[in-house]
Amino acid sequence: MVAGDICAIGKLSRAETGDTLSDKAEPLVLKPWTMPEPLLPIAIAAHAKTDEDKLSVGLGRLAAEDPTLRIEQNQETHQVVLWCMGEAHAGVVLDTLANRYGVSVDTIELRVPLRETFAGNAKGHGRHIKQSGGHGQYGVCDIEVEPLPEGSGFEFLDKVVGGAVPRQFIPSVEKGVRAQMDKGVHAGYPVVDIRVTLLDGKAHSVDSSDFAFQMAGALALREAAAATKVILLEPIDEISVLVPDDFVGAVLGDLSSRRGRVLGTETAGHDRTVIKAEVPQVELTRYAIDLRSLAHGAASFTRSFARYEPMPESAAARVKAGAG
CATH class of the missing domain: 3.30.70.870 (Elongation Factor G (Translational Gtpase), domain 3)
Structure with missing residues (x-):
C-alpha cells in the first residue's frame, strides 16, 4: 500500500476508528485527527x-x-x-x-435539567406520627428555609435547644430534607441553593426512629415550599457563532427570539464575524439545524455551560402546568 490507497481487511474485530495499522517491525502511531463536536x-x-x-x-x-x-x-x-x-x-x-x-x-421530547429554589424565607412543620398499638412511628420537626446565592449549594444548621430533637435524630431530619430536595417541591426538579435550619421538634421515648424523623424533615420542607414562592432555574449556555458577515443580522435576530443575550461581536477575517451570546439551553435543542438553514450551511457554533438562572414566569408556568 502507498499513501492514498483504500483497502479492505477482513476479520479485523479489535480495531476501532482512529487506530493506526502498521508493520510490527516498524510500529507507527499517527496522531488522531480532531473531531468536530456534535451539537x-x-x-x-x-x-x-x-x-x-x-x-x-x-x-x-x-x-x-x-x-x-x-x-x-x-x-x-x-x-x-x-x-x-x-x-x-x-x-x-x-x-x-x-x-x-x-x-x-x-x-x-428532549428534557432540559431544571432546578428549583426558594424565592424567600419560609417555615415548615413536619409531623410523622403513627401510633395504633405496638411499636409506632413518631417524629416532629420545625424548620426554617432561606434562599442562598446561586451556586451556594445546601446548608443545614441545628439550632435545637433543650434536646427537643434527640441528637441521634438530627442527621435523620437532614437526610429527609435532602431526599425531598432531590425529588423537588413544586415541579419535580431538584432543589438547590437553600439553607435549612432545624429550630424545634418533638420525640417519643419508644416510637421515635430514624425513619420517622426523615419523613418529618421531608414533610417540613414541603410545607415550607407551600408557604412561599418557589422559582424554577434553567441552565444557560454560552455560545460562540462563526457566521459570514452577510448573515450576521439574521443570526442576531434569531438569537433574540431565543431569549439570547448578545455579549459581543468581533471580526474573524475572511468576511466572517464571531458572535458571543448567552442562551437558555431549552432554546438550543434544534439550533444546529436552524443555524444551518439560517446561514445556508455556512455558519458554525460551539457551546458550553455557563450557569443556572431564574426562568421567566411565562415559561415557568408552562413547565409547572406540565408537571401537574
Missing part, C-alpha cells in the same frame, strides 16, 4: 421494553465506530441522548440501529 441532541427510547438491551449493545458499537457520535445517559432526566452532527447524521444512526441491530427506536 444536535436527540432523545431516544427503545420502542419496545424488550429491545432495551439490544439498544444498549447497538449504541455501544456505533459509538466505537463513529467518533462524531456522542451518547449520553442523562442521570437527571433519565433519557438516552444522541449528540449528532445534524439531521442526516441522526437519520443514519437511527437507520443503522433498525437495520443492523433490529431495534425500533422512538425519538422523544
Whole structure:
C-alpha cells in the first residue's frame, strides 16, 4: 500500500476508528485527527421494553465506530441522548440501529435539567406520627428555609435547644430534607441553593426512629415550599457563532427570539464575524439545524455551560402546568 490507497481487511474485530495499522517491525502511531463536536441532541427510547438491551449493545458499537457520535445517559432526566452532527447524521444512526441491530427506536421530547429554589424565607412543620398499638412511628420537626446565592449549594444548621430533637435524630431530619430536595417541591426538579435550619421538634421515648424523623424533615420542607414562592432555574449556555458577515443580522435576530443575550461581536477575517451570546439551553435543542438553514450551511457554533438562572414566569408556568 502507498499513501492514498483504500483497502479492505477482513476479520479485523479489535480495531476501532482512529487506530493506526502498521508493520510490527516498524510500529507507527499517527496522531488522531480532531473531531468536530456534535451539537444536535436527540432523545431516544427503545420502542419496545424488550429491545432495551439490544439498544444498549447497538449504541455501544456505533459509538466505537463513529467518533462524531456522542451518547449520553442523562442521570437527571433519565433519557438516552444522541449528540449528532445534524439531521442526516441522526437519520443514519437511527437507520443503522433498525437495520443492523433490529431495534425500533422512538425519538422523544428532549428534557432540559431544571432546578428549583426558594424565592424567600419560609417555615415548615413536619409531623410523622403513627401510633395504633405496638411499636409506632413518631417524629416532629420545625424548620426554617432561606434562599442562598446561586451556586451556594445546601446548608443545614441545628439550632435545637433543650434536646427537643434527640441528637441521634438530627442527621435523620437532614437526610429527609435532602431526599425531598432531590425529588423537588413544586415541579419535580431538584432543589438547590437553600439553607435549612432545624429550630424545634418533638420525640417519643419508644416510637421515635430514624425513619420517622426523615419523613418529618421531608414533610417540613414541603410545607415550607407551600408557604412561599418557589422559582424554577434553567441552565444557560454560552455560545460562540462563526457566521459570514452577510448573515450576521439574521443570526442576531434569531438569537433574540431565543431569549439570547448578545455579549459581543468581533471580526474573524475572511468576511466572517464571531458572535458571543448567552442562551437558555431549552432554546438550543434544534439550533444546529436552524443555524444551518439560517446561514445556508455556512455558519458554525460551539457551546458550553455557563450557569443556572431564574426562568421567566411565562415559561415557568408552562413547565409547572406540565408537571401537574
